[in-house]
Each structure stands twice: as structure tokens, then as C-alpha cells.
Amino acid sequence: MTSLVSARGVSKHYGRVRAVDDISFEIEKGRIMGLIGPNGAGKTTLLKALLGLTDCEGELSVLGLDPFKQRKELMRNICFIADVAVLPRWIRVSQLLDFVESVHPNFSRDKAEALLKKTKVDKRRDSRVRELSKGMVTQLHLSIIAAIDAKFLVLDEPTLGLDIIFRKEFYANLLSDYFDEERTILVTTHQVEEIENILTDIMFINEGRIILDRTMDSLAESYVELMTSGELADEARNMGPIAERDIFGKKIMLFEKPDRERLADFGELHTPSVADLFVAKIKGATA
């Protein structure tokens, strides 16, 4: 079995609300999967189910374990950053390192120290978390996570509220310090454009359902954006674009499973950005 995560018919409802509705997917080892969805799409609920924080219907297996029933075993091999604010505010940096070292069998203190040396937190070992800036707290958290030899890393809006420099640095560090082919990452964020070049796979979720689940490589084959105008635009429209928008008097049309040769006659072809594809798909799904 190469699937690290396997979900079959997973559902979770709160009262009548179906937060996650009959979802099936696989995540394979060594991939970086982006989970993208609007607010209230069921992202967080799905992540919680994967982390064993909530139970669910259907078959769900993470690292071959039932996440809800085998949480402790799971947590040895899985790490998550749910939000930048979750580190306890009263704890000192050195205490935090001591604590994780004594409870986590896969934590390498040396590696964490080496990673922290590269950050501003290095000179603040005696500071409490509440005295650090938000960016420093994230650096601290990522240094700890990266020093844990875990097979699977789950990031839920890890860069929320950080400035652009910290955000760029965060993802750069994630790739250089954490990721290798033995490890797998699942990340959710609203800032799709910042992560699209590091992803290997992408999944769109809306109203509890998966509306797209592909590798990034196949995305370029399956979708194309046409820039056109005037009468050509009317003709192109007959080919059934899934979305259309105006930019500077030009029409941008998005096609699924396109006939490239024919489309090329109408104007310029581009690979759509994930953000544009996302907007088109969500609008299409709710229309």
C-alpha cells in the first residue's frame, strides 16, 4: 500500500449540516497536497478527522491507522500546525523544547537547536511565547515540527496573519528543512498563489464535497485559458468555457479538457493559475 491517507465515503455532520459529505480520496507518500476551499467548505472538519480530533462515518486510514481510535500511535508519526496561535503563551522557549524532547520519541533536540539558530528566536530562549512576535512564534513552531521525524505533516492556514516576508520564508524553510521523498505534506490556505509552485497535488473542496482532485502536472493538460476578444470571443464561447472574465477589454475563457488546436485559432493560450481555476470551479459548482 503506497497510500499514506485513504478515505472512502467519509462523512461528518453536525446536526443537519453535512460538513463533509461522502468524500473519497488518496494521498500518496512523498506528495505535497494542497487542500483549497472557501470558508465553511469543510476543510477544517476534514483535517480534524484526519488528525483523529473528531470521529466520522466511512473508512478513513492515515498511515494505516484509524486516526480517531489510534490517536497516540498516530501522533508519533504525524505533526500539525493548526493555526499560529496555538503555542501556549505562558511557556518559555527553552521549556517548550524541554517538554517536546521529553514526550516525543521522534524529536531531535539537536536539529531543533540548529534550525532555531537560523532564526531570530535563537537569542530569545528565556522569553515566553507571549513576548515573541507572531512571525517568531511561527518560526519556533516550524523549527520544532521540522525537528520531529514525522511521516506526515498537516498545515492548516499556517501563515495566517503573517507578513509577506515571513510567509515566503515559511514555505522556503518548509521545503528545505522538512520535505523529502519520505515525507508527505497536506496544506490548506487561502493564499493559493503562494503555494501553488510547491504543490505536487491539489484538491478543491466545496460544500463538503471534492470538486477537483489532480496532480499539478495534469492540471496544465486538463485546463487551458484563452485570451481573446471581439467576434473570436463569440465563436470561442460556443466551445463551452467553464468560466469567463474580462480584463482590459479582453475576454479570458477557461476550458476544461480543451481541444487546443482549435482554441489556438481564437487567441493566446495559457495555463490557468490555481486561483483562477479555483474561482471558476467554485462558481461553476454553486451556479
Next chain:
Amino acid sequence: MIGTQIALLKREIWEYRSIYVTPIAVAIAVSLISLAAIVTVSAFDTEVHLAILSAANIAGDAERQAALTIYFVGTSWIFLVALGILTIFYSLDSLYSERKDKSILFWRSLPVTDSETVISKLVMAIFVIPLVTVGVIILTNIVNLVITSIWIAIQGGDAGHMVWGSVALLDNWIAALVFTIASALWMSPFIGWFLFVSTVTKRAPLLMAFMPLILIPIIEWIFFRSKVFVDAVVDRGDLNPLLRGMDIEELFDEDRMQVNEELISLLGRLDIVQFLGSPSLWTGVVVCGLFTTAAIYVRRYRDES
């Protein structure tokens, strides 16, 4: 397993500095009051102040022994009241603050089970926090006896005999230890209840913990005209079977002086056998266990959203 538990207990001491700050504050207050008492007495004639501690004067060995022992019991009592308040606040906050500041998600991202976490909080409330207080009680006792000795020496008295030879220190200290841990066990159903409230309530844990203690008796009285609940709760505050052999006035009793006990044994006055054989103790421990299990269950299965 043990390593994780020790790490969890350490974490509690890091988070709740009041565990040692409170008894130290009481210790400073008690020592200052004792010192003030000595200074006040010193303002009188030598005749008067030596009378309190000197065998050469009207007070005999027996009275002095009783006075020193009662001084220990009295000051320890102040520590125990502070300990009680500290334990209430600690157990009510311990599973509430991690939800309030959302750090619970971080704690739960580590390979530590909910049982291990909740049990560490229970161990803190019943053993570690009382042990810290007993440690400070003993230190304070030593410091104050040293101060008293210095004062007696300045007055020309024999501190070795009058202080150190007149009180069974080790006996008193062990008694303080036994009494404190026994009280925590005796009160354990309340500690269990507080931990449970701490993990369940969305706001105002103090209010949520004490409201039922007031409402249940009222409801019980309205519907059943009975006072079972009140009796059970009041009895627990009142009838610690450990103390049934203890009578402070007896220490000054003529009879005791005639028996000529060598030094007053506090430990000998604690009825440990009766305490351990008391069904009330074990019923309480079971109730504590049930509340703790419920707290673990809620922390484990509640959906944090």
C-alpha cells in the same frame, strides 16, 4: 510512560507558579508575624519575655512544649487554608485555560494521551501541590525556630534545651505531611468535580463549580424535603476521621502533664488506621475517580469547534 508523566508534572509547575509562590508568600507573612511577636514581647521586661519560654520561670517544660507544638499547628493551619484555596483555583483552571488560549490543539498534537494529561492534573492537585506546601511549612518552621533561638540566646537563655529539646520536630513534620496528603485524599471528590467542571464549562468555572453545590440542596429540599446532599458535603468538610483522636485543649490538660509524655507527638494523635478504614474516604476516592474519568472522556471526545 513515567517519563511523560514527569514531563507533564513539570509543565504544570512551569505554568502555575502560584503552586510555590503562594506558600512562600504565606511563609514570609507567618515569619514576619512571628518576628513581630518576638520584638513586641522583647519590649517588656526580661522577666516577662523569658517567662514564656524559660523553664526557670513560672512556665514549666510541659507548657512550653504545648506552646511550641501549638505554634506549629497554628502556623501550619494558615498554610493549609491557603493550600485549599490554591487547589480550588488550580483544579478549576487546569483544563480550562488550555481551551481558552487554544493551546489544547498544540498539546494534542503531541503523542500524549488525554488520560495521561488529565491524570497529571489530578496528581498535581492531590500530591504535588500539597507536598510543595508541606516542604515550605517545614522550612518556615526551621527558620522561625532559628529566629526564636537567636532571640533566646541574646536574652541569655538556653535555646538548645528550650526550643530544640522541647519539640518533636520530625514527628510534627511527618504529622503535617500525613495530615496534608490525607486531607487532599479526603477532599478528592471535590477535586475530581473541579477538574470535570474545568474541562466542561465554556465560561466562569468558579461559578459553574459552586452553583450546583448551592442549587442541588435547594432543589432536593423542594422536591424531597431531605438534606442528603447537604449532609454529605458538610460532613466531608467537618468529619475528617483522621482528626477524631485530636483535641487541642488536651495538650494543656493536667492529666497529660501528669502522664509526663516526653515530647508531644502530633503523629500519635492522628488516627491513621481509622482514616484508612473509613468507608467515607473510599467512597470519596471512587467519586473522584468517576469525575476524573468523565473529564478524560470529555477532553478525548469533544469536538473542539
